[in-house]
Amino acid sequence: MKKIFVLTGEPSGDKLASTVISKLKKTNSEIEYLCVGGAHLNSLGLNSIYDLKEVTHIGFTSVLLNIFKIKKKIKETVDKIIEFKPDILFSVDSPDFTLRVAEKVKKINPNIKTIHFVAPQVWVWREQRLKKLKKFIDHVLLLFPFEKKYFDKENIQSTFTGHPLLEIVDRSKIDVTHILKSHKKIISIFPGSRRSEVDILLPILIDFIKMMNKKYKDIFYVFHSTSEFNKSTQDRLLKEGFSNCGSICDEKIKYEILKYSIFAIAKSGTISLEISNAKVPSIIIYKMNVINYLIVKMLVKVKFANIINIAANEEIIPELIQSNCNSKNIYNKIDNFFYDNQSIKNQIEKTQKILKDFKTNKSSEIAASVLVNNL
Secondary structure, X not given: OEEEEEEOOOHHHHHHHHHHHHHHHHHOOOEEEEEEOOHHHHOOOOOXXXXXXXXXXXXXXXXXXXXXXXXXXXXXXXXXXHHHOOOEEEEEOOHHHHHHHHXXXXXXXXOOEEEEEOOOOOOOOOOOHXXXXXXXXXXXXXXXXXXXXXXXXXXXXXXXXXXXXXOOOOOOOOOOOOOOOOOOEEEEEEOOOOHHHHHHHHHHHHHHHHHHHHHOOOEEEEXXXXXXXXXXXXXXXXXXXXXXXXXEOOHHHHHHHHHHOOEEEEEOOOHHHHHHHOOOOEEEEEOOOHHHHHHHHHHOOOOOOOHHHHHHOOOOOOEEEHHHOOHHHHHHHHHHHHOOHHHHHHHHHHHHHHHHHHOOOOHHHHHHHHHHHHO
16 A cells, blocks of 8 residues: 655645645545644544644744754654655645655655645745755645746756645535624634734734724624634633624634625735635735844845735735734724725736636646656
8 A cells, every 4th residue: 555644834734735635535545644734634534643733833933942842843753754654755835844854754765755745935035945955855846837947947846736725616605694793794814823923913903903993883803713723812802802703713614704704814824815716805914023024034035925916026915014014004904995995906806817827726636646646
């Protein structure tokens, strides 16, 4: 029996990996799996060697503060993969973790094929990583068409798949009337999946809602959380005494709520593609500690944080980053949007044009076929 080890480092990677493995399991039942994953991969019957939270919590961007924890977790993961003896190590996103593991695995057992999904953002910073990457990655699956030229330049085998989260899928309709308050407009809020993000953004978003409640009485705010932070978010909202807020973590319910939303506020990341794909107007927010921000600002080669803005070389979706990410600015942006239907229309039209280049509607199928071919 063939074996695949699926390696993720955070909930978004777990979700992406599950779209591919779900497709693979339908066409190839004779494959044995083991993973580092979360709720999405677990729901497909894959056992995780430890809870995904154990690596999500460490914070691989804060290397100096967590160097011993990182080394220990990487060693533990490498040891388990070598023991499992997979035909393929399928690593997904979280390059600071997954690629370090893949490099060590390849050194110990060169016969294990290494396939990585979601290319490191070399078009944003550290393009020189590609020279190192080609030594231990056999194939890279690309979300965006403009990435391919970077990997072709270094003769790294790559395949453009498109983004799985933009695929047209049949979804069983979920009744969300028990969540939707009668005659209320919905604003969806995505505060992030990491503790560092939630800790920074949640207080800002709560202050924003307080400001909105002084002017707007017909809006209900839904926080799209992870299972890890759902209860703590609900508790915080109850503590604030909000009667027009809720928090959800069920993915099917999230999708339905997003469809009903008149607006979305999202932490910078993949979720912005799903929001745009649902034709919901939005703004992007992000804030990190000052030292990390200064380092990132020195290294990045692009003007924008959001992938749609980067691809368009234009701020189609407004970005409120770092010092601009505060409750007053969020309030002003949304308040202005409510009085400017043309801006909303323009944003939706422009995002749809960009998304066309990101879609294949066979992303999971293409990625799964690459795995099969390498088996």
